[in-house]
Amino acid sequence: MNNELQSAPDATIRERFAARRAQGLRARDAAEALGLSEGAVIAAHAGAADAALRATALKGEWLAILQTLEACGTVMALTRNESTVHEKDGVYQHLSANGPIGLALSREIDLRLFFMHWHAGFAVTEASTQPGQAEARSLQFYDAHGTAVHKVYARAATDLSAWNALVERFATSEATPSFSQRPARKAVPPDAGIDASGLREAWAAMQDTHEFFEMLRRFGAERQQALRLMQGHFTEALPKDSVTRLLNEAALSGVSIMVFVPSPGCIQIHTGPVSNIRPLDTASGARWINVLDKGFNLHLRTDLIDTVWMVRKPTADGIVTSLEMFDHSGDLMAMFFGERKPGVPELVEWRELLAAIADVPVIREAAA
Structure with missing residues (x-):
């Protein structure tokens, strides 16, 4: 981790992040280049109205948020890990949960959700670096260590009125979430x-x-x-x-x-x-x-x-x-x-x- 930026003011993080993004780095890679988790960088943008990327913290009502997405129509679901990215267009439907385990069971958006690992969520709007392109709108969810667990992106066919209503409904003014360093991996038994x-x-x-x-x-x-x-x-x-x-x-x-x-x-x-x-x-x-x-x-x-x-x-x-x-x-x-x-x-x-x-x-x- 970058010790300097761990305690840096949010404005400094936003400035450094914007510079990395201007170099063409994806958000996750730009955060990594700063020695920060992606979740920590997005949190540093919460409430900032003058940045290219603007973030609004969301209430931890994860199932309700995903259920409300159905009214938005077609969106893109994105789940990734260190090496692999899975992107799927569709409508969020048939969302349910049994305790912390959730399901989305449509043909297009098919998810197994482990809400015990969902720590923070943000509605994110980012200006495009390409002239004439629209802003990118997304919902981004992170674990306690700032690793993205799931993202949802608006598409051209998305109902933005319903999207904005969702953000307004689930926005929170509570303290911006913080993130901890991931613990060392457990050793494999002999x-x-x-x-x-x-x-x-x-x-x-x-x-x-x-x-x-x-x-x-x-x-x-x-x-x-x-x-x-x-x-x-x-x-x-x-x-x-x-x-x-x-x-x-x-x-x-x-x-x-x-x-x-x-x-x-x-x-x-x-x-x-x-x-x-x-x-x-x-x-x-x-x-x-x-x-x-x-x-x-x-x-x-x-x-x-x-x-x-x-x-x-x-x-x-x-x-x-x-x-x-x-x-x-x-x-x-x-x-x-x-x-x-x-x-x-x-x-x-x-x-x-x-x-x-x-x-x-x-x-x-x-x-x-």
């Missing part, structure tokens, strides 16, 4: 301390993919550690270029896929075919694979991929197969599935596609 045979038996007995996380907790296993311990039984390590091959093959075959991208407080899902797959190498050394389809964009940094796994999970509907990739910090970047619904077996075309990429036989029955 493999010798994991009951691998018990884990394998529990894995084989799964009836629903949602049992997976509780199973890991019960055995005290870190996610990638469990994948490694189950290699040759339920998992296979794949080359780093597997995601690029997957997207290209899915585009060629037309098979309908599901793309899951997590942040600290949200998982955003796309369901459907993909078609316009474009690689991009930048001067900075970043290497991207992109899906640039109407209503759905995916941007994934392939140079940050550390490991890729094909994962099979038994369910009451048969084996469910996914491609999962992790970065060098051990964080999950994205997961890919074939399109499916509860009660419906996995698409044969998806299973065949993954088997071809992994160079393994197509599974016709439960894994052993």
Whole structure:
């Protein structure tokens, strides 16, 4: 962290941030260049009327805010992590929550929401750096460490009267939220301390993919550690270029896929075919694979991929197969599935596609 700016006046942060943005940096990268979290930089703009970026703090009524978005019509939902950005156009519909766990369940906007990690929200308006372009309007939500968990952007078709009414309804004059430094990552337990045979038996007995996380907790296993311990039984390590091959093959075959991208407080899902797959190498050394389809964009940094796994999970509907990739910090970047619904077996075309990429036989029955 930048010790100087940690205690700097908000006006100084705004000035430094504007200079970085003028250099062409995206907001998240500009904040990082200042040694601050994005949430802290946005908070420094709260109430400032003379900056290119203006922010209004929002009440912590997260579910109600998202439910109210339906009246705004078409917007763009954005969820990202360090390496992967998932953008989806649609209308926020069918929002619900059970305690701190929320859902949005429309075909276009499909979210799993973990409100226990939502700490602060802002309505943000930023002037464009391009002449003649309209201001960008967004709702931005952050965890306690200033990492964005979810964002919503107005589109050309958005009802701005409804948007402005939402901001007015949920604006708060309470103190601007503060953010803390993220604690050190917990160490991965030694493999010798994991009951691998018990884990394998529990894995084989799964009836629903949602049992997976509780199973890991019960055995005290870190996610990638469990994948490694189950290699040759339920998992296979794949080359780093597997995601690029997957997207290209899915585009060629037309098979309908599901793309899951997590942040600290949200998982955003796309369901459907993909078609316009474009690689991009930048001067900075970043290497991207992109899906640039109407209503759905995916941007994934392939140079940050550390490991890729094909994962099979038994369910009451048969084996469910996914491609999962992790970065060098051990964080999950994205997961890919074939399109499916509860009660419906996995698409044969998806299973065949993954088997071809992994160079393994197509599974016709439960894994052993």
